[in-house]
Amino acid sequence: xxxxxxxxxxxxxxxxxxxxxxxxxxxxxxxxxxxxxxxxxxxxxxxxxxxxxxxxxxxxxxxxxxxxxxxxxxxxxxxxxxxxxxxxxxxxxxxxxxxxxxxxxxxxxxxxxxxxxxxxxxxxxxxxxxxxxxxxxxxxxxxxxxxxxxxxxxxxxxxxxxxxxxxxxxxxxxxxxxxxxxxxxxxxxxxxxxxxxxxxxxxxxxxxxxxxxxxxxxxxxxxxxxxxxxxxxxxxxxxxxxxxxxxxxxxxxxxxxxxxxxxxxxxxxxxxxxxxxxxxxxxxxxxxxxxxxxxxxxxxxxxxxxxx
Amino acid sequence: xxxxxxxxxxxxxxxxxxxxxxxxxxxxxxxxxxxxxxxxxxxxxxxxxxxxxxxxxxxxxxxxxxxxxxxxxxxxxxxxxxxxxxxxxxxxxxxxxxxxxxxxxxxxxxxxxxxxxxxxxxxxxxxxxxxxxxxxxxxxxxxxxxxxxxxxxxxxxxxxxxxxxxxxxxxxxxxxxxxxxxxxxxxxxxxxxxxxxxxxxxxxxxxxxxxxxxxxxxxxxxxxxxxxxxxxxxxxxxxxxxxxxxxxxxxxxxxxxxxxxxxxxxxxxxxxxxxxxxxxxxxxxxxxxxx
Numbered sequence: 001x002x003x004x005x006x007x008x009x010x011x012x013x014x015x016x017x018x019x020x021x022x023x024x025x026x027x028x029x030x031x032x033x034x035x036x037x038x039x040x041x042x043x044x045x046x047x048x049x050x051x052x053x054x055x056x057x058x059x060x061x062x063x064x065x066x067x068x069x070x071x072x073x074x075x076x077x078x079x080x081x082x083x084x085x086x087x088x089x090x091x092x093x094x095x096x097x098x099x100x101x102x103x104x105x106x107x108x109x110x111x112x113x114x115x116x117x118x119x120x121x122x123x124x125x126x127x128x129x130x131x132x133x134x135x136x137x138x139x140x141x142x143x144x145x146x147x148x149x150x151x152x153x154x155x156x157x158x159x160x161x162x163x164x165x166x167x168x169x170x171x172x173x174x175x176x177x178x179x180x181x182x183x184x185x186x187x188x189x190x191x192x193x194x195x196x197x198x199x200x201x202x203x204x205x206x207x208x209x210x211x212x213x214x215x216x217x218x219x220x221x222x223x224x225x226x227x228x229x230x231x232x233x234x235x236x237x238x239x240x241x242x243x244x245x246x247x248x249x250x251x252x253x254x255x256x257x258x259x260x261x262x263x264x265x266x267x268x269x270x271x272x273x274x275x276x277x278x279x280x281x282x283x284x285x286x287x288x289x290x291x292x293x294x295x296x297x298x299x300x301x302x303x304x305x306x307x308x
Numbered sequence: 309x310x311x312x313x314x315x316x317x318x319x320x321x322x323x324x325x326x327x328x329x330x331x332x333x334x335x336x337x338x339x340x341x342x343x344x345x346x347x348x349x350x351x352x353x354x355x356x357x358x359x360x361x362x363x364x365x366x367x368x369x370x371x372x373x374x375x376x377x378x379x380x381x382x383x384x385x386x387x388x389x390x391x392x393x394x395x396x397x398x399x400x401x402x403x404x405x406x407x408x409x410x411x412x413x414x415x416x417x418x419x420x421x422x423x424x425x426x427x428x429x430x431x432x433x434x435x436x437x438x439x440x441x442x443x444x445x446x447x448x449x450x451x452x453x454x455x456x457x458x459x460x461x462x463x464x465x466x467x468x469x470x471x472x473x474x475x476x477x478x479x480x481x482x483x484x485x486x487x488x489x490x491x492x493x494x495x496x497x498x499x500x501x502x503x504x505x506x507x508x509x510x511x512x513x514x515x516x517x518x519x520x521x522x523x524x525x526x527x528x529x530x531x532x533x534x535x536x537x538x539x540x541x542x543x544x545x546x547x548x549x550x551x552x553x554x555x556x557x558x559x560x561x562x563x564x565x566x567x568x569x570x571x572x573x574x575x576x577x578x579x580x581x582x583x584x585x586x587x588x589x590x591x592x593x594x595x596x597x598x599x
Contacts, residue, residue, distance in 0.1 A: 044418055044420055047464060049461070070417075103321060154315070219372070296380050
């Protein structure tokens with residue numbers, strides 16, 4: 001029997017590392033359990049972002065989270081990318097390396113979006129083969145996140161949770177369960193999020209993501225620009241009952257607040273850990289009054305330049 | 309149904325990418341010959357590939373990705389070229405960025421490469437009226453901001469000792485013909501018609517600058533923790549240009565200073581000043597003396 005979380009420790013409550021907070025972290029050394037980085041922001045950097053990352057790596061556990069592996073693409077795997085990914089993971093002692101169950105482009109292009117795949121046997125076989133290749137190359141299990149999605153395919157013949165379950169079984173990869181993405185995708189595809197989290201292989205869940213989203217009434221968009229809403233906390237509570245304590249991370253990538261606001265948000269997760277069961281009202285779901293065409297899903301994260 | 313060739317993964321992915329990245333929008337993408345070649349489809353038949361949800365049509369669901377594609381990447385370009393965006397205004401900048409992304413769609417796993425060809429694109433698409441100062445200004449501003457981006461992430465000299473004036477003094481002048489210097493990886497030289505560096509800094513400081521007057525500028529861009537630039541005189545710039553190209557110090561000096569009114573004594577003082585300045589900012593990482 002596989003050990004829970006593939007043997008990875010529960011790192012506690014962490015935050016996505018963003019350039020806006022570098023100075024605060026270096027100056028105040030906040031009591032955050034761990035940080036997650038966007039891998040692509042540091043893989044090519046030999047400048048200040050990397051210099052700061054090295055300092056943070058000396059003080060906090062780090063996890064790498066990528067947005068360009070494109071594990072579901074029909075294009076060949078990019079081994080130049082994997083080489084740099086592996087090198088960075090060794091240099092900063094990343095506890096694990098994650099990316100998304102998605103594709104980002106084909107025919108050599110990168111849309112820089114996390115595009116969904118159709119869930120069927122053909123895709124499962126394709127993705128399984130690639131996950132095994134990546135794991136062989138990285139010499140560690142890959143951790144894959146369920147994406148937020150806005151379309152489904154007529155070509156899909158199995159559910160997302162069954163697809164993930166079979167992928168875990170066939171490759172030994174781990175899961176990064178983004179609880180907000182479960183909520184967003186189920187809202188968009190008329191599915192029951194409780195059924196989704198009930199049917200997952202709970203012991204393969206290595207990490208949780210929490211984030212805010214934008215509800216446009218007809219659909220939700222994974223914008224990472226606000227507080228985690230009550231229904232998402234409720235899902236988190238439910239899944240924690242199944243998994244026990246699992247490393248939990250808050251993502252906030254647009255309209256990024258001051259560091260203490262971010263930290264306070266992830267600390268709300270404490271009430272659902274260690275078997276705690278209380279629910280306090282936090283943020284109710286509101287329908288946003290915004291222009292849909294201007295509402296952009298994550299990811300758009302980059303490191304701003306600093307110059308004289 | 310899954311055995312239908314149109315549901316094969318490469319076909320679906322080619323089709324979806326063509327549709328959501330089409331500059332004319334989702335409907336134009338669906339009807340484009342390229343997408344039709346992958347999956348021949350009337351708009352009314354879209355549900356046979358992308359089912360509708362209870363609240364959104366198939367078209368509107370795809371539109372989420374279509375809307376996001378250009379919006380996201382134009383926003384990223386705006387972050388890389390903030391001064392150019394300020395100079396053009398948001399709408400004009402978005403127009404240039406939108407056109408650029410069609411000519412140079414991203415083929416890299418990192419957004420760091422997204423704007424690499426933007427200065428070149430602006431140069432290639434510049435209006436025929438080549439006298440227009442504002443066009444020079446825009447192209448040079450884009451070149452400067454792209455240079456900043458390159459220098460920001462290149463390997464730097466922060467933890468390395470530079471080649472300094474004392475090391476130079478230890479090499480007799482009669483060996484300078486064999487002496488070449490190794491420029492720091494972050495060192496860039498920009499010859500400009502307009503002092504766009506002052507404009508970029510003014511934008512960064514929220515000073516709301518106006519279009520600067522044309523003025524020849526020789527700029528050295530490098531990094532010392534963050535990106536730094538220093539304007540130098542033409543003589544120093546030409547010497548740096550030669551040294552960075554791998555010309556020996558002896559040849560670079562004689563070619564650069566040909567016809568210079570400086571006496572040997574004045575030249576020695578000038579050289580000492582330059583090398584002190586270059587060492588302070590770590591312009592050169594080492595030297596090579598060919599025997």
